[in-house]
Each structure stands twice: as structure tokens, then as C-alpha cells.
Amino acid sequence: MSFAGTQRYIATPELMAAVNAAIALQKPLLIKGEPGTGKTLLAEEVAAALGAPLITWHIKSTTKAQQGLYEYDAVSRLRDSQLGDARVHDIGHYIRRGKLWEAFASEQRAVLLIDEIDKADIEFPNDLLHELDAMAFDVYETGQTVRARHRPVILITSNNEKELPDAFLRRCFFHYIAFPDADTLRQIVDVHFPAIDQQLVGHALRAFFQLREVPGLKKKPTTSELVDWLRLLMADELAARQLTDAPAEKALPPLAGALIKNEQDVQLLERLMFLHRRQGR
Template sequence: MSEFLRFHGTDSYLTNEALEAAVNCALVLQRPLLVKGEPGTGKTLLAEAISAALGLRLLTWHVKSTTRAQDGLYVYDTVQRLYDSRFGDGDVKDIRRYIKYGPLGQAFASKERVVLLIDEVDKADIEFPNDLLHELDRMRFRVNETDDEIAASHRPVVIITSNNEKELPDAFLRRCVFHFIDFPDQELMKRIVAVHHPDVDTQLVDHALRVFYELRDMKRLRKRPSTSELIDWIAVLRASGLSDVRLEGKVPFLGTLLKKEQDLATLADQLAGGRRFRS
């Protein structure tokens, strides 16, 4: 790489030194960056921030349980070709019309460097991560139906996210740069809130953060509230004109923060027992 593009976050995506170092390490080594962390820590948004900061186009590949590495390269749309052959719409002899590049294929075919987000890699079959890195190492693929070979001009900036739903193969981990995004502390969270609500009342923020982190500290919650839920909750509190919220009383708009019936019951039980953090 002739020029080292450094990442320092963006106005709307706040970072710390450890995260910036991991991204820049991946840029220098031209290796995929594997990002883990609990929901709401900004794993997916990181790719958008890198794309914006470096001025590179973003391609997104949302992985599902049935996803194969081949799907990311291209698919041959036989159904559309059959439809066209029956109803006479288009030249069915031109097979290239029915070759649809996936996100990985688009990244390889691009004349410019791109950012490729491979979101929730752990949802796929256990063989998927190694198959994926095999294709990333080769940086080229052949379209069997047309015998065309697509070779990448630039290695994409690859960001891979995982929610730890299953263990990833050691061979896959060895070939990635890894970073675990810690959940923001209160100081960083204040800055994040200020990005989304720049003119919010400071008293409201202080009270909301206190309740938010008290909820997150409860040991028996099955799904602790995340950053995005805090942002939404503050938006609703502002719209309703509330500024003084406490965990001891009735928490307004609690359904914005807690999304499981068991967690609502847990909170009610702990508040009724007078021991807020009983485990």
C-alpha cells in the first residue's frame, strides 16, 4: 500500500486509542479486522465510520445461518433466466445477464478500494470462516458459467463482526487482527449521548445515565440495555419533558430499555424487595 490511511474515528463515531490502533494495524497488514463485543458497542457502525473517514465505498454482507462463501462471490440466477425464456423478455443466450455478484465479488471487481463489512460471521456454518478467508487470500475467482476470471485490483478493507454465538476456528483467528470493544464507561457514554443529543439538558443526562448503569449492573438481567436503547430512551424523556428519573420509583418508558418480560419481572422483584442489586 503506497499510502497509509490512518483512522481516528469520526464526528459521530467516537473511539479510543485501542480501537484506533486495531483498525490501523489491520490497514497496515491488509488483514481482516475481527471485532467482538456485546450488542450496542458499535461493531457494525465501525465499518461505516471507517468508510466515511477514509472516503471509501462501503459494501455490506449480512451473514445468515445458510450463508456460504460462494454466495459472497456470485450467484447464477437460473430462475430469472427460466422466466425470461418462457415469456420472451431479454436475450437468454447471454448468460452474463444472469450472473449477480455478491458483496465479496463486488469488492474484488471494484476498480477502487472499498470497505467490506461481513456482519455476524458466527451465524454461519462452522466451515464458513475458513472458506471466507480462503477467498480473501486468493483475491480472485472464476465464474464457471462464463469462464470469466475476476481478479482484485485492490485488497478491500475487511471488517468482520461476531456476537460470540459460536467458537471461530483457530486458523481463521490466526489470520485476523482482533479487537474486543468494551462497553463505554460513563464518561465516554456522555460524549456519545452529546453526539446524538447535542443540546440535551445535563441534569437529564446525569439522571438517565445513573439509572441506565444501575440497570446494567443488575446480575439477573438476561438482556442488559445497550447504547442505542439509551439514546432512544433519552429522546423519549426529552419529548415528554421529564428530567428527574430514578430507579427507586416508577421508571418512565421502561419498555425502551428492557425488552424481555423476565427482565421486567426481575426489576420489579428487586425493587419490591428493597435490594436493588440482589443476585
């Protein structure tokens, strides 16, 4: 099993090597990078390339590691016992499988995405160490041991909101997705919009990178926001013409709300544009 990118996902040689190294070592692949650089999409494309089912576990601030294994619904069992339901004698009826159990039970090797692990409590990664090492866990209510039929390919994404424990990091193969350069972004744009006007792409990329290079910007625009912005420009000829006609240094780009997502950055850019216009007089 190896990954070489797909028609709709532009993967660098370093990223492909990282995916294949993690598969060969049978270790989770920990992917970090700016939001919007394709970390979550990578798991979808790896699953598609390998012909494997994708199981996604989206992590929230309230997510506990136990939920990835299973949950015992004691409330439903108590209610059924009060109603005289015969199912109360089968405790397995009240065990709900988690995403890790789904991946372990898959009839073919699955791709498991643990998405945005850094959103959870700091102890969350440590609570999964044994299960990820042993590829097995116990269901205490039934005395059952669940073992992986096939070791899943595990991809874990992080936006670096908090540091991950060293013990967890030692068990992962790590790769940081650097922000794409202009040539790679052109390839990504061509994948999304094969018939796009290349002159429009040139002007858009110039304005896009100028925005990203503004010092003090609270949130830099990302790849996914560039794609959304180009989709809007293609649908709005007037906005596209404004982009190609107006120097990016003297005014905010048209439909900038697709790129700039908070008022502080808008105010910063407007001040910089004002100063640039004054200096240009």
C-alpha cells in the first residue's frame, strides 16, 4: 500500500514520503500546518488512493478518549429495566461503538482520521497510548477484548492550538505541511478550476501573497479561502475586472470578505492602503 497523491490533491514529494513512511512503520501520521492547508482532505485522498474505507473522528473540546472506544448507555438500560424490557439482560445492547472500534472491526484495512486532536483536553492523547500501541482494548462491562482485524492507517491532524505530550509524539511519524509556494498554488487552482483564466490567477495570486505578507495580520488567508475567492471572482466579472485593473497596494481586493475574516485585519489593511496612497501623491 502506497500513496502517490491523487488527481484532485496536490501532494509534495515530502508529504507522500511521510504518508508512506507512516504506513510502512505502522505508526500514526501526525500532520500539522496552518488551517486550510488540506490536512483533513489528505485523509480522504489517502483513503481513496488506497481503496480503503475512511472513518473520521472529529475532536471537540469536550471529547474524551473513551468515546473513541465505546460508550455504555446506563441511562437507557435503567429506563428499559423500569419498563420491563427483556433487552436489559443483554448488556451488549447498551454498548455503543466508537470510531476506534469501527476501525478495528472493519473487514478491510481502514483509514482512521483523528481530526484536530489539539482541541481536546491535554490528557486526551495520553489516554489513547495503550490502544494505539496494542491495537486492542477491553470492554469492561462485557469482559470482551476488541482487537483490530487489520491495523488501520491512522492520520492525526493538529492546528497547534496546544502542545501534545512527548510520550504521544514518540509514537507518531510527524510531518508539517508548509504553506504552498506560488507554483504549487497554481497547480492546486488548476485542479479546482481547469478552465480558469490564467491572467486572473496571476493577479489573484499576487494580491493573495501580498495580503499574507502584511506584518501584524491576525489571520492570514489560507489555501481554502483562496479557492473560495477565485470561485467568487469567476462568477462576478465586475469584481474580476476590478482585481486586474486596480493595483493591489492601493485598495482592498474585491470580495475581500472571502480572504479577510476579522475587523482588526480589515482596519489594519485600510490604514496601510491609506498610507500608501498618501505616499504615492
